[in-house]
Amino acid sequence: MTLWRTLLASATIVAGFSGTASASSSPWISVEGARIRLVTSGAADPDGVLRGALEINLVPGWKTYWRDPGDAGVPPTIDAAASTNVKSAEFDFPAPQRHDEGDFSWAGYDRPVSLPVSFKLDDPSKPVSIRASIFLGVCETICVPVKADIAIDPAADPDNPDDAAAVSAASASLPVPATADFGLRTIGFEEDRLVVEAILPDGGEDADVFFAGEDGYSFAEPARSLKDGRTYFTVAATRPDTHPSSGGLHYTLVTKAGAVSGILPYF
Known part of the structure; x- marks a missing residue:
């Protein structure tokens, strides 16, 4: 995290608002290591x-x-407060990979990805009218923070087939919702460790789980x-003194x- 903070102070790449929004998608913005x-569509x-x-x-x-990348890095964020007629904006995420860097591991992607x-x-x-500030990090041997300010008009070309295909492909890349036959069940929380059972369609030797620290919670790997044909995960976790009354x-x-x-219930 120290390395990230140093880079954040000294090496952030900024792409400013492109001016008056005139298209339903932005042009590609080139930064070190990515575009x-x-x-938007429809x-x-x-x-x-x-x-x-x-x-x-x-x-x-x-x-x-x-x-939630873990101890290293920060998650992508989007802030649409400067937009017109937009109450909020929120990313969703395809299933990540776990990356081992020796002294630490983190969750993310080593391939092109659409959020x-x-x-x-x-x-x-x-x-x-959307004016969105996007912040993310891209990494090779070091991490480069990127801040991009993007202005678009969703009504400019709402039926563009390429845009529609891009939005549809991003949605299709998401994990499906958990069910009673495929998901997690909380076993208990004791001595700062959370234990959950993974309910799996078959096997479990290859299973991995990623928790998102939110609302005062944080998780280790x-x-x-x-045990007895069942798959369990134990994770060191911290939680707030009082958890929220709803959600997870x-x-x-x-x-x-x-x-x-x-969604894992608050514990």
């Missing part, structure tokens, strides 16, 4: 959510981060164990059979 662009759904995607085209050998983004509108019947913590469970994402 990025923000895409009108908002009945719930007032406009779909989009952040495409991160990594140069071979470069990497970027998941929603679905949901823009929640204040009023779907009114025009939308989990350890997998097998994101997790992604990955196996060779596929990946699922779910």
Whole structure:
């Protein structure tokens, strides 16, 4: 984390707002180790959510981060506060890989990746203008923080087939929702360690799980164990003195059979 903070202070690459928004997707922005662009497609759904995607085209050998990378790095974030008629913006994430750097490991991607983004509108019947500030890190031997300020007009070309394909592909890359037959079940929390059981469609020798630290929670790398044909994960965790009254913590469970994402109840 010290290395990251040093780079953050000295090497952030900034791409400013491109001016008046005139397209429903941004041009590619080239930075060291990657190209990025923000895409939207179509009108908002009945719930007032406009779909989009952040495409991160990594140069071979470069990497970027998941929603909770661990002890090293920071997750991609998006801030749409400067937009018009946008209440909030939120990324979703494909299943990550675990990367071992010797002294530490982290969760992320070593291949081009598209992050679905949901823009929640204040009023779907009114025009939308998106001005989004995006922050992420791309890494080779060192990590380069990137801040990009992007302006787009979702109504400029809402039926563009290439944009629609990009947004659809990003959504299709997500893990499917966890179910009672494929997901996690909390066993207990004791002495700062959380134990969960992985409910798997078959086997478990290849399973891995990624927890997202949020709302005052944080997690170390989990350890997998097998007992009586069941798969368990034990993870050192910290939690706030008082947990929120509703909601939970994101997790992604990955196996060779596929990946699922779910919400772990606060503990």
